[in-house]
Amino acid sequence: xxxxxxxxxxxxxxxxxxxxxxxxxxxxxxGFRTYHVPSRQSQTVLDIVTYIQRNLDPELTYRFAxxxxxxxxxxxxxxxxxxxxxxxxxxxxxxxxxxxIEPLRNMTKVKDLAVDMTPFFDKWVEAKGAFVPTKTRxxxxxxxxxxxxERRAADAAVECINCGVCYSACDVVAWKPDxxxxxxxxxxxxLVNDPRDGAQAERLKVLASDAGCSNxxxxxxxxxxxxxxxxxxxxxxxxxxxxxxxxxxxxx
Amino acid sequence: xxxxxxxMAQRISAMIMVPLVFMHxxxxxxxxxxxxxxxxxxxxxxxxxxxxxxYGLFVTAVSVHGAAGIRVIVTEMVSLRKGTADLLTYGIxxxxxxxxxxxxxxxxxx
Amino acid sequence: MIRPHRNxxxxxxxxxxxxxxxxxxxxxxxxxxxxxxxxxxxxQLDSFLQWSNNPVSKAxxxxxxxxxxxxxxxxxxxxxxxxxxxxxxxxxxxxxSAGLAFVVAGGFLLNVV
Ligand code: SF4
Ligand code: SF4
Ligand code: FES
Numbered sequence: 217x218x219x220x221x222x223x224x225x226x227x228x229x230x231x232x233x234x235x236x237x238x239x240x241x242x243x244x245x246x247g248f249r250t251y252h253v254p255s256r257q258s259q260t261v262l263d264i265v266t267y268i269q270r271n272l273d274p275e276l277t278y279r280f281a282x283x284x285x286x287x288x289x290x291x292x293x294x295x296x297x298x299x300x301x302x303x304x305x306x307x308x309x310x311x312x313x314x315x316x317i318e319p320l321r322n323m324t325k326v327k328d329l330a331v332d333m334t335p336f337f338d339k340w341v342e343a344k345g346a347f348v349p350t351k352t353r354x355x356x357x358x359x360x361x362x363x364x365x366e367r368r369a370a371d372a373a374v375e376c377i378n379c380g381v382c383y384s385a386c387d388v389v390a391w392k393p394d395x396x397x398x399x400x401x402x403x404x405x406x407l408v409n410d411p412r413d414g415a416q417a418e419r420l421k422v423l424a425s426d427a428g429c430s431n432x433x434x435x436x437x438x439x440x441x442x443x444x445x446x447x448x449x450x451x452x453x454x455x456x457x458x459x460x461x462x463x464x465x466x467x468x
Numbered sequence: 469x470x471x472x473x474x475x476m477a478q479r480i481s482a483m484i485m486v487p488l489v490f491m492h493x494x495x496x497x498x499x500x501x502x503x504x505x506x507x508x509x510x511x512x513x514x515x516x517x518x519x520x521x522x523y524g525l526f527v528t529a530v531s532v533h534g535a536a537g538i539r540v541i542v543t544e545m546v547s548l549r550k551g552t553a554d555l556l557t558y559g560i561x562x563x564x565x566x567x568x569x570x571x572x573x574x575x576x577x578x
Numbered sequence: 579m580i581r582p583h584r585n586x587x588x589x590x591x592x593x594x595x596x597x598x599x600x601x602x603x604x605x606x607x608x609x610x611x612x613x614x615x616x617x618x619x620x621x622q623l624d625s626f627l628q629w630s631n632n633p634v635s636k637a638x639x640x641x642x643x644x645x646x647x648x649x650x651x652x653x654x655x656x657x658x659x660x661x662x663x664x665x666x667x668x669x670x671x672x673x674x675s676a677g678l679a680f681v682v683a684g685g686f687l688l689n690v691v
Binding site: 482493500501507577 | 596616620621643646685
């Protein structure tokens with residue numbers, strides 16, 4: 217096998233090079249720098265970035281951890297679209313032998329390809345994305361039927377890896393920076409469907425607020441790019457129904 | 469006005485208008501046959517309580533719907549203070565409502 | 579404006595809905611103004627209707643009928659999406675709304691000529 221930074225295994229063929237434009241800079245200023253990276257089989261975009269950092273430009277800053285689509289730290293904008301880079305094959309995204317790699321949109325740049333994800337995670341907290349227990353260890357465990365409507369709604373939304381790809385794809389986040397965004401509301405929706413949770417009223421209030429679900433225009437950019445094939449638009453539609461009913465009852 | 473109020477006003481006015489727009493489209497396609505004339509239009513609508521209610525409801529709903537829509541578009545493109553956005557919303561509502569009500573009176577008054 | 583992340587059918591459905599809505603709101607005051615002529619000056623209304631009986635005006639009216647229909651069907655899709663159980667074929671529904679709008683506007687055109 218060929219590692220991202222290794223020499224190619226066969227040398228009799230002329231090497232195919234990829235022209236990679238990488239955004240370099242920080243929150244104040246920056247621009248593109250071009251690198252030439254040899255093409256490999258089964259090469260991911262993250263492999264390409266790693267190749268550049270190890271062989272061409274050791275000052276390149278980027279973020280990754282698991283390399284297998286678990287941790288959600290490798291999000292970047294590739295040819296204008298937000299993606300998880302560790303599981304995006306270069307062959308799928310290269311066009312005309314070229315690749316453009318930028319930091320994720322809608323987040324402040326820190327350096328090069330690394331962005332500040334603090335506001336993104338703060339919004340999870342704001343949207344009450346943490347479970348609030350109502351029982352103690354001395355109580356019976358509450359049975360949740362796997363095929364109940366609530367359990368299935370939560371199941372459909374729960375496999376989020378916090379990568380920020382949807383947040384970066386969402387125009388409303390760009391237009392209204394206070395908007396909680398697809399990931400936080402999607403997370404919240406799993407808890408709205410958790411009958412054991414004790415913070416439903418407060419959660420619904422936040423979801424009904426000016427930062428909440430009513431900002432969403434259902435254009436499904438979030439769902440289009442979510443690497444885990446989640447559909448935040450569907451979750452937000454569910455939240456909208458709950459909020460609408462609560463508002464008509466005068467609860468929010 | 470909260471974002472949720474706007475959202476609900478927009479959706480509820482939309483639901484009201486669904487059947488109205490279907491009928492309006494049907495009327496348009498039916499009425500253009502053989503050309504439009506003031507006589508033909510007014511002959512149908514003048515003195516009709518049905519058309520007065522129909523268009524009255526339509527104008528009210530569309531004024532709410534249009535004002536909400538413009539507010540959303542504008543507040544997404546420029547950041548407005550809440551008071552300014554409210555003023556804009558009421559302004560557009562009033563413009564559409566007053567002009568619309570005048571048109572309804574004009575075509576349905578006996 | 580069509581940046582790469584926006585290049586997908588449901589974003590187009592969104593922008594069609596937004597622009598058609600905007601165009602309709604801009605059109606409405608003129609529509610109301612013309613109808614309001616019936617209050618003060620029916621002859622003026624009639625001569626306007628006579629004048630508008632030319633191909634260019636009819637093409638514009640075709641456009642307006644299309645805008646209204648596409649906003650109706652697109653809006654109907656959104657109301658169903660938001661208020662009923664989720665359906666995965668949103669792209670087909672969006673395409674169907676555009677198609678139906680063409681049918682309606684086409685029906686208009688067939689009836690004026
Ligand atoms: S559907 Fe809603 S959350 Fe998703 S990208 Fe569009 S506005 Fe953002
Ligand atoms: S919903 Fe999808 S795109 Fe958004 S943060 Fe979670 S995994 Fe990433
Ligand atoms: S590096 Fe962990 S998801 Fe890509």
